[in-house]
Amino acid sequence: MSERTRLAIIIGSVREGRFGPTVAAWVARRAEEQGRFDVDVVDLADYDLSSPLPNASPKYAGSDYPRPAGLSGLTERLDAADAFAIVTPEYNHSYPASLKAAIDWHFTPWTAKPVAFVSYGGAAGGRHAALHLENVFTELHAVTIRDGLAFANYFVTWKDGKPQDPAAADYAAAMLTQLAWWSEALHAARASTPYPS
Numbered sequence: 001m002s003e004r005t006r007l008a009i010i011i012g013s014v015r016e017g018r019f020g021p022t023v024a025a026w027v028a029r030r031a032e033e034q035g036r037f038d039v040d041v042v043d044l045a046d047y048d049l050s051s052p053l054p055n056a057s058p059k060y061a062g063s064d065y066p067r068p069a070g071l072s073g074l075t076e077r078l079d080a081a082d083a084f085a086i087v088t089p090e091y092n093h094s095y096p097a098s099l100k101a102a103i104d105w106h107f108t109p110w111t112a113k114p115v116a117f118v119s120y121g122g123a124a125g126g127r128h129a130a131l132h133l134e135n136v137f138t139e140l141h142a143v144t145i146r147d148g149l150a151f152a153n154y155f156v157t158w159k160d161g162k163p164q165d166p167a168a169a170d171y172a173a174a175m176l177t178q179l180a181w182w183s184e185a186l187h188a189a190r191a192s193t194p195y196p197s
Helices: 020-034 069-080 097-104 127-139 168-192
Strands: 005-011 037-043 083-089 114-121 149-152
Touching (some): 005 020, 020 083, 037 069, 097 127, 149 168
Parallel strands (some): 005 037, 005 083
């Protein structure tokens, strides 16, 4: 892939007082430092995800399945992405309803594209949420990245917008390197052979 990877970093929580934008901004800086990504930070709080979900999956309803008009901007940004980094907290051992709604309103943007997970929470660092998301994105024919990021007890381990663990930047670099590799490989595969549906 000659051009840079279009990376959508998705802030999954829309709650007031959420920490997701801080985490997403830090990941975006790490991605920009690598020089391999055009970064688009997608904040789900900017979109109305309150519309009732469809009774049938868009997979089975055809490509013209109607989405709420307020999601058109989100749809365009997801379609344009080559790769995704999902920033999620852990709520009750899983991920936010806002993130599930955004995923369920969109079927094809994830197909044959890589997805990395950046989670945060208490002692588990949001790992339960990331594990649940792995199952969801596998169903959507995405490729999940093994090396994600999990920030435990973020409320005491982050200061001035960054994690205090000196190894965090190296972990982020490893995740982003894998994400770029998979993005280039899958982009080439999609270009040469349509993904079997």
